[in-house]
Amino acid sequence: MSEFLRDYLTVAIFAAVAIGLLLVVLALGKLIRPVRPQADKYLTYESGVDAVGTAWDQTPVRYYVFALLFVLFDVEAVFIFPWAIQLETYGWFGAIEMSVFIVILALGLLYAWRKKVLQWL
Template identity: 40%
Template sequence: MVDLSQYLPILLFLGIAVVLSTAFVFLPMGVSRLTGSHKPDAEKLSEYECGFPAFEDSRGRFDVRFYLVAISFIIFDLEASFLFPWAVSLEYTGWTGWGAMMVFLAILGLGLAYEWKKGALDWE
């Protein structure tokens, strides 16, 4: 006979997770219905972030350079997230770890130089 009592904590955890996630989804919707915030009027639909009406459709196309800059930011953000644990563990990884990180940084540097040469970082 299989002892299923060991799975009780897991089932309890999953049950609490389902209840909390359901509450986080449906409770704000219920509160907004009760407070009347679901009835938009001209004041609620007015521009509040920048203070003036948008001059283009919000679903318009973006210039591809926007995406290139965003991808570059993500790449160098990931580089920083790799550098911190590497610096902490450099004592244990030794010259092999140092060499591997220098190869990684050289590849990223070549990518940045290529991006710069192609004009992906120029903004008009």
């Protein structure tokens, strides 16, 4: 197996061990803790008042526009990282090229700002 893949194998093993450790802690708790079921315990908690309706309902998610903007800039970040490592090789050419890219994306943010997308409704 190549060195590269092996590094990711270690990630998988580590994740398995971490989850295993958590399972052990939870199993340990199962041996100790009491089980005394009462119907009232399993009601939805709303500060002592009976819950009206359910939480799985239509909710206005106010930041969905931010989520769209987020995708834009996250993709930008993915492009910037490999470029950032090689900047020494590219020199001024790379610097100007990426400046143009960043400025264009910044204009997108400015547009959203001017369109009052970034304002709380």
